[in-house]
Amino acid sequence: MAAYWNAEPDRFAAVRRGIRSTALYRGYRGTWEIAGGRLWLRKIEIDVEHSTDGKIIARDVIREVFPSGIDPVASWYSGTLIIPRGPIARFDRIEQEALFERYTLIRIADGRVERRLDMEGEAFVTYREAQFQAFKRTRAYQQAFEKARERTVDQMIDPQLFDSQVDSYLTLNDPPAVPATTGPAKSRSDR
Structure with missing residues (x-):
């Protein structure tokens, strides 16, 4: 994802809201799939604090990064x-x-x-x-x-x-x- 974030730095804002730790040093987890001969990005999850009980939960922010509603082919990756x-x-x-x-x-x-x-x-x-x-x-x-x-x-x-x-x-x-x-x-x- 680094190549994408470098090309589209404003899209990284959704990821910056996540909690970082030594277990999640990039601040997000990507879920990828190979289908139809292409590499697809299916989820971008960040860890956030739950508003009512304070527990850490995963939140998918892919629609904030890619608002079109279509999962992107990772064309930025080689x-x-x-x-x-x-x-x-x-x-x-x-x-x-x-x-x-x-x-x-x-x-x-x-x-x-x-x-x-x-x-x-x-x-x-x-x-x-x-x-x-x-x-x-x-x-x-x-x-x-x-x-x-x-x-x-x-x-x-x-x-x-x-x-x-x-x-x-x-x-x-x-x-x-x-x-x-x-x-x-x-x-x-x-x-």
């Missing part, structure tokens, strides 16, 4: 959605990181589904590692590395950058139709 699926296959208590049985990656361009890729959990781990190696060849990596170098020793930088940057890099870049290094994967177009 990127790759990463959807964990199935039960947790492995959980690292130290890193607080879960590996799910399967993952679905859906490439969106201007709100339209371009491609869907399904892969097993271990294949996703390999895929993320390959994406990090690609990220390391970018200017963004070099800048992040130099910034991290100011506060930590060199051998700790890559693990920190992997944890903090790889998923952002992954969501902004197009997944391959069938990754050569990720093991069992299925690809299909959703056009």
Whole structure:
């Protein structure tokens, strides 16, 4: 939604009325649906205090943001959605990181589904590692590395950058139709 809010800052007023917390740092929850080969925004919920009993309740403000009455196609969004699926296959208590049985990656361009890729959990781990190696060849990596170098020793930088940057890099870049290094994967177009 950040790209939309940047293009239409006045529409963010409805969201600003919501309660923010560490559990809801953006101030809203979006409910999305992929239907008919498009990414649709179905709800924008903010947390507000109930007027009579003071409890926190969710309030849908999508009609204040999009008053036409028609749920919008997210034409402002281009990127790759990463959807964990199935039960947790492995959980690292130290890193607080879960590996799910399967993952679905859906490439969106201007709100339209371009491609869907399904892969097993271990294949996703390999895929993320390959994406990090690609990220390391970018200017963004070099800048992040130099910034991290100011506060930590060199051998700790890559693990920190992997944890903090790889998923952002992954969501902004197009997944391959069938990754050569990720093991069992299925690809299909959703056009």
